[in-house]
Amino acid sequence: MGAISVDKILVTPLRQIAVAGGDVMHAIKSTDPGFVDFGEAYFSKIKLGAIKAWKRHLLMTLNFVVPVGAVQFVFFDVQGEQREEVIGLDRYVRLTIPPGIWFGFRGLVAPYSLLMNVADIPHDPAEIEHKKVDEYIFQWEHKQ
Amino acid sequence: MGAISVDKILVTPLRQIAVAGGDVMHAIKSTDPGFVDFGEAYFSKIKLGAIKAWKRHLLMTLNFVVPVGAVQFVFFDVQGEQREEVIGLDRYVRLTIPPGIWFGFRGLVAPYSLLMNVADIPHDPAEIEHKKVDEYIFQWEHKQ
Numbered sequence: 001m002g003a004i005s006v007d008k009i010l011v012t013p014l015r016q017i018a019v020a021g022g023d024v025m026h027a028i029k030s031t032d033p034g035f036v037d038f039g040e041a042y043f044s045k046i047k048l049g050a051i052k053a054w055k056r057h058l059l060m061t062l063n064f065v066v067p068v069g070a071v072q073f074v075f076f077d078v079q080g081e082q083r084e085e086v087i088g089l090d091r092y093v094r095l096t097i098p099p100g101i102w103f104g105f106r107g108l109v110a111p112y113s114l115l116m117n118v119a120d121i122p123h124d125p126a127e128i129e130h131k132k133v134d135e136y137i138f139q140w141e142h143k144q
Numbered sequence: 145m146g147a148i149s150v151d152k153i154l155v156t157p158l159r160q161i162a163v164a165g166g167d168v169m170h171a172i173k174s175t176d177p178g179f180v181d182f183g184e185a186y187f188s189k190i191k192l193g194a195i196k197a198w199k200r201h202l203l204m205t206l207n208f209v210v211p212v213g214a215v216q217f218v219f220f221d222v223q224g225e226q227r228e229e230v231i232g233l234d235r236y237v238r239l240t241i242p243p244g245i246w247f248g249f250r251g252l253v254a255p256y257s258l259l260m261n262v263a264d265i266p267h268d269p270a271e272i273e274h275k276k277v278d279e280y281i282f283q284w285e286h287k288q
Contacts, residue, residue: 021196022189022256029184029266038182040173041262043211045166052165067187067258068212112166114211116260118185122173 004100006075006083010034012094014065025092027065028118034096036061039121043114046071046107051140053104054131061120062097069113072106074138082138088113104133106140148244150219150227154178156238158209169236171209172262178240180205183265187258190215190251195284197248198275205264206241213257216250218282226282232257248277250284 012033017024028035039060046052046069053074064073070088073095086108087093097103107113121127156177161168172179183204190196190213197218208217214232217239230252231237241247251257265271 019188019196021194022191022251025187025189027185027187027260030182031266038174041171041185041260043169043171044163045169047166050165052163107166114258116171116185122175 004077004098005079006077006081006101008098009075009083009085009101010096011085012096014092014094016092025067027067027116028063028094034061034063034094036120039119040123041116041118042123043116045112045114046105047112048107048110051104051106051133053133054102054136055104056102056129057099057127058129059099059121059124059127061099062095063118064095064097065116065118066113067116069107069109071113071115072108072140073103074105075101075103076136077101102131102136104138148221148242149223150221150225150245152242153219153227153229153245154240155229156240158236158238160236169211171211171260172207172238178205178207178238180264183263184267185260185262186267187260189256189258190249191256192251192254195248195250195277197277198246198280199248200246200273201243201271202273203243203265203268203271205243206239207262208239208241209260209262211258211260213251213253215257215259216252216284217247218249218284219245219247220280221245246275246280248282
C-alpha cells in the first residue's frame with residue numbers, strides 16, 4: 001500500500017463537444033483508461049479558497065472530473081514525493097488516483113467549483129484515512 | 145420496445161450532505177434502485193431557456209442527476225401518455241428512464257444548468273432515435 005507513487009496518477013484528456021443550447025462534456029466510459037469498476041458517482045462542491053485536506057483511500061480508485069470551475073489538487077506519497085494538478089474547464093482532463101495516495105484540494109473559482117468522483121467501490125469510511133490540514137504543510141496560497 | 149410507459153420512470157431522492165468548504169451531493173451507487181450497469185457518465189449543459197428535444201434510446205437506461213441549476217424534463221410514450229419532471233438543487237432527485245421513452249429538456253436557470261447522465265452502455269448513435277423539436281408539440285414556455 002505505502003509503495004504507490006504519485007507518478008501513477010493518470011491524466012486523461014476529455015472532449016467538450018459544442019452543442020446548440022449547451023455543450024456535452026465527456027467524463028468516463030467503461031472502456032476508458034483508468035476505469036476499474038463502478039461503485040459510486042458523487043459530487044463535491046468546493047468554494048473559492050476553501051481547502052479540503054487530507055485524505056487517503058486504502059482501497060478506492062478515484063476518477064476526478066471538474067465540469068464547473070477549476071480545482072487545485074495536491075498529492076503526496078509515503079516516499080515523500082509531491083505532485084500538483086489544476087483541472088477544470090480550461091484544462092478539461094480526468095485524473096485517476098490509485099489507492100494509497102494522500103490528496104487535498106482547493107477551489108479556484110467563485111462561487112464554487114464542482115468535482116465529480118466516479119469510484120470503483122461505494123463510499124466506505126473504513127477504507128479512508130484522514131490527516132488534519134496542518135498535518136502536512138503545503139503553501140496553498142503561494143501556489144495559485 | 146413501444147410498450148414501455150412513462151409510469152416506469154423512477155424518481156429517487158438523493159442526499160446533499162453539508163460539508164465545510166462545499167457540500168457533498170450523492171448521485172448513484174452500484175447498489176441503488178435504477179442502477180443496471182455502468183457504460184458511461186457524461187455531462188450536458190443546458191442554457192437558460194434552451195431546449196434539447198426529442199430523443200429516444202432503444203437500449204440505454206438513463207440515470208439523470210442535475211447538480212447545478214434546474215431542468216424541466218418532458219417525457220412521452222407511444223401510448224400517448226406524457227409526464228413532466230423538474231429536477232435540480234431544489235428537488236435533488238435522480239430520474240431513471242428505461243429505454244423506449246421519448247424525452248426533451250429545457251434549462252430553467254441562468255447562465256446554465258448541468259445534467260449528468262450515468263448510462264448502462266456507452267454512447268452509440270445506432271440506438272438513438274431523434275425527432276425535431278416541432279415534431280411533438282409541447283408548450284414549453286407555458287408550463288414553467
